[in-house]
Amino acid sequence: MAHAEISDVHLAEMAREPSRFRSLAASLERGLGTLVEIPLMFLVVAEIALLFAGVVSRYALHRPLIWSDELASILFIWLAMLGAVVAFRRNEHMRMTAIVASAGPRLWAYLEVFATSAALAFLLLILRPAYEYAYEESFIITPALELCGTWRAAALPVGIFLMAVFALLRLVRIGDFRLDAAGALSVVLLMGVFWLAQPWLQTLGNINLIVFFVGLAGFCVFSGVPIAFGFGLSVFGYLALTTRTPLVVLVGRMDEGMSHLILLSVPLFVFLGLLIEMSGMARAMVAFLATLLGHVRGGLHYVLVGAMYLVSGISGAKAADMAAVVPVLFPEMRQRGAKPGDLVALLAATGAQSETIPPSLVLITIGSVTGVSIAALFTAGLLPGMVLAVTLCALVWWRYRGEDLSHVKRASGGDIAKAFVVALPAITLPFVIRYAVVEGVATATEVSTVGIVYTLIVGYFVYGLLVYRSFDWRRLMPMLIEAASLSGAILLIIGAATGMAWGLTQSGFSRALAAAMTGLPGGSATFIAVSIAAFIVLGSVLEGIPAIVLFGPLLFPIARAVGVHEVHYAIIVVLAMGIGLFAPPFGVGYYAACAIGRIDPAEGIKPIWGYMLALLIGTVVVAAVPWLSIGFLK
Known part of the structure; x- marks a missing residue:
């Protein structure tokens, strides 16, 4: 009887062990989360104070702070990465849940584990290149403050490492070993299939763009993997398996996309x-x-x-x-x-509708990369x-x-x-x-x-x-923390999309597109029609700013050559990208609207298409009547 009683005690202890692990993981998550949120809050305050001090110093005192932009840039990449960490901890990274929401409880739980495991896989894959990138930046000295570049670049490996830690803690908190193993094994098997197919993939040429940027990215998005990590996995796989590009370059492109001042x-x-x-x-x-x-x-x-x-x-x-x-x-x-679905659909549509209203970040970007007057674009x-x-x-x-x-x-x-x-x-x-x-x-x-x-x-x-x-x-x-968290989620997507855009550039796709559009029959009308269709797709896949950075310098000279006013063309492009940006299933803006409205993306899928059609009609009207864009220019 004594042995039986001891055995029962051991069994009870073993049964309580998973709950202890979950409790410990939850405590570690809360403590680490607080340690990240406190400096993140001060980073936002510091940026506000620094930029406003720059305005006062330059405009009121006529003594500009020559180092303010440099310091703001250093603090900004830390803000972006720590914001992405907090967003990961809060499970606020944008994702498509239309299929996940329709699954049964068991399948839903599996897809949640799969999504977390896929995000963890990307973070672990990119961690070493991020460390190497930060090390290489140590040879760069900033001009104004004379600081080592590692002070800035270290934000990337630190942020990636912290997100990986939170991913592991989330898997532990689930507490179902079989479910965790099934999700992790699925990700490993998927990666193994692509690795074994590497010799075959290297013979496909630009078809790999469809395999990775459409096939793999689409699979990740629809299976509930956060958008940023789905994009990241697709571009990492493309570069690692089909090119000889050092992966540290991908980290550099992500840094470039996220930290543009x-x-x-x-x-x-x-x-x-x-x-x-x-x-x-x-x-x-x-x-x-x-x-x-x-x-x-x-x-x-x-x-x-x-x-x-x-x-x-x-x-x-x-x-x-x-x-x-x-x-x-x-x-x-x-x-x-x-209905919630109609609310978020109209919210997303109004986001696209107002893309051209100043001060628009996309208009500012167009002006910066194409030389078009920003004041004219605002008007x-x-x-x-x-x-x-x-x-x-x-x-x-x-x-x-x-x-x-x-x-x-x-x-x-x-x-x-x-x-x-x-x-x-x-x-x-x-x-x-x-x-x-x-x-x-x-x-x-x-x-x-x-x-x-x-x-x-x-x-x-x-x-x-x-x-x-x-x-x-x-x-x-x-x-302050909420603003940084939401921004971190958005900026991580922009960073991943910038890496994807760079991959498209290296493949020659952007040059081929420009050449094809130059030779279109029908003159300016056909060029504008194709541009609208192309930028709806690009706005959906690449997000507005990376798409403009990639294709603006290529297509704006073509627009001038076929007789389209560059300001008119800029407005058409922004409206078309806005439709793509806020249109499911890939539009990042749509998921931002759902996150802010706290509405499941699946609920807005059906009602949004009517609004997207209305936006397309409005865009066609603007394209057909140039006066609407340039009638008030001096």
């Missing part, structure tokens, strides 16, 4: 969007629009279209635009019976955005023409006037930002800090003390 505006504009929402400024702007349109059928959907158009003048980042309007509009729209982008807004509103009218509004009260003239007065300080913000850019007070990257300072002052003293009393200083810390 103009992208520093992404986390800052995201934070600005969160600040506008918290302070009550977004609430005031949307409330004013709601008094004008809230009583008509589909009224709040019109408000969403108008709010995105208005807020896009505040922020050059679509994630920030969506983050500003979603918390204000979505709860009321849900109460009126709007040209306003009216085309309005044309697309009209086509979206036409579809909203059709879909909601039978909406029951018997319970909705129409706002009086006094209510409208009161709402306008309350909203006026908030409505002024887009004009402050535009003035700062146009008059040269701040660059497109720095202007977000002007908006942040304005919002802190107006949000606290006007809306915090007088109107809503909603300004809560305690929320700033979580908002």
Whole structure:
């Protein structure tokens, strides 16, 4: 009996062992997560302070800080990588879950493990090249601060290592050894098949672009692997198995894509969007629009279209635009019976619609890589955005023409006037930002800090003390981390897409595309039509900025040669890329909309196609009528 009792005790201890491991893994995850979030929060604050100090020093004191951009660039890559780490820990990296959501519980659990294992595989594969890249950067000394380049480049191996640790901890927390083994074995077998097929793959030439960038990337995306890691695995496999390119080059391209200084505006504009929402400024702007349109059928959907158009003048980042309007509009729209899928579909469509509204990051990128005047692009982008807004509103009218509004009260003239007065300080913000850019007070990257300072002052003293009393200083810390996390997820995708774009360049695909488009029959009309189709695809696969960096210098000279105004062509390209960027299944912007709206991507797949058609019609109208783009240019 004594032996039996001892045996039972041992069995009980063994049964409790998995739960102990899960508990230990959860504790380690929380502790390590806090250690990452604290410096990440200070990095965002440091960037805001540094860039705003640069504006004040240059414009007010006439003593520019020659080292500010260099230090901002060093801090930015750390912000991007640590933000990606926090996003991984929170499971906030963008992913396609349409198939995963339809699976049964057991298959869903397996796909979750498979996705984590695939991400872990990419991180482990890229860790050594990232370390080698950081070591090679040690031979580079920065010109202004005279710092070793490793101080900056070390962010890549550190971030990759931390994400790998969180991936392992997540697998341990699952606590099902057989499930973990099945997911990991599936990834290993898939990698083994590609490795064994290497001799055959090397004979395929550019067909490998389809095998890896369409086949493997598509398989990863649809199986629920986060987009960034799916793209990363596809380009890693392409370079490792079909070329002799050192893999450290891939890390360099990812670094280049993630750390372009103009992208520093992404986390800052995201934070600005969160600040506008918290302070009550977004609430005031949307409330004013709601008094004008809230009583008509589909009224709040019109408000969403108008709010995105208005807020896009505040922020050059679509994630920030969506983050500003979603918390204000979505709860009321849900109460009126709007379906979550339709909400996120319209949100994504308005993100595409407002891509040309300044200050647009894509327009700034076009100007930087093609030499087209950014001021001209900013002027040209306003009216085309309005044309697309009209086509979206036409579809909203059709879909909601039978909406029951018997319970909705129409706002009086006094209510409208009161709402306008309350909203006026908030409505002024887009004009402050535009003035700062146009008059040269701040660059497109720095202007977000002007908006942040304005919002802190107006949000606290006007809306915090007088109107809503909603300004809560305690929320700033979580908002800083949230902005960095969302930005890290976005920037990691851009880094992976930049690596993919570089792979396309090395394959000769971009040159072949340019040559084919130069020889098209039908002149400028055919060239524009093919450009729209091509950039819809490129916007979906490569994301806007990498696509412009890759193809802009090739195609803009062709546009000039066939008689298309370069500003008009730029607007067409941005609109087409916006459609691709926000169209499932590959559009990154669509997943950003789902993440911000906290809606499963599968729910918006069906309703979004009507909005995409409306956007395409609007794009064709803009393409057919050049005056809409260049009519107001001097």
